[in-house]
Amino acid sequence: QAALVESGGGVVQAGGALRLSCVASGRPFPLIRMAWFRQAPGKERESVACTPWGPTIANYLDSVKGRFTISRDNAKNTTYLQMNSLKPEGTAVYYCAAGRTPFRSCTDTRADWDWGQGTQVTVSS
Numbered sequence: 001q002a003a004l005v006e007s008g009g010g011v012v013q014a015g016g017a018l019r020l021s022c023v024a025s026g027r028p029f030p031l032i033r034m035a036w037f038r039q040a041p042g043k044e045r046e047s048v049a050c051t052p053w054g055p056t057i058a059n060y061l062d063s064v065k066g067r068f069t070i071s072r073d074n075a076k077n078t079t080y081l082q083m084n085s086l087k088p089e090g091t092a093v094y095y096c097a098a099g100r101t102p103f104r105s106c107t108d109t110r111a112d113w114d115w116g117q118g119t120q121v122t123v124s125s
Helices: none
Strands: 003-007 010-013 018-025 034-039 044-050 067-073 078-083 092-099 113-115 119-124
Touching: 003 092, 018 034, 018 092, 018 119, 034 067, 034 078, 044 067, 044 078
Parallel strands: 010 119
Antiparallel strands: 003 018, 018 078, 034 044, 034 092, 067 078, 092 113, 092 119
């Protein structure tokens, strides 16, 4: 099982920016998909962004396209989520997720993820 350590959450005003980081261990990092999910109070967890293992484009939740960017540094086993132009509806616990199965794409809906502990992001209006 992968161990995931997230950092970078906090409180920011609407329109501001935050960058989340996630360091992963225990999986062949360059070969697995990495993703960020979020869960707001009273709502289901949703996928925000996913970066694939290979040279294909990342996937994003429609409501964050153009504002959030997911990236990865395979040399550091680290995934990032740059969040710009944050909105109050972005307030949630953000979770890093690592795919358990190598070579699985971001469009594969099978939910085989290892999870981080979550980091709180609060966007004030």
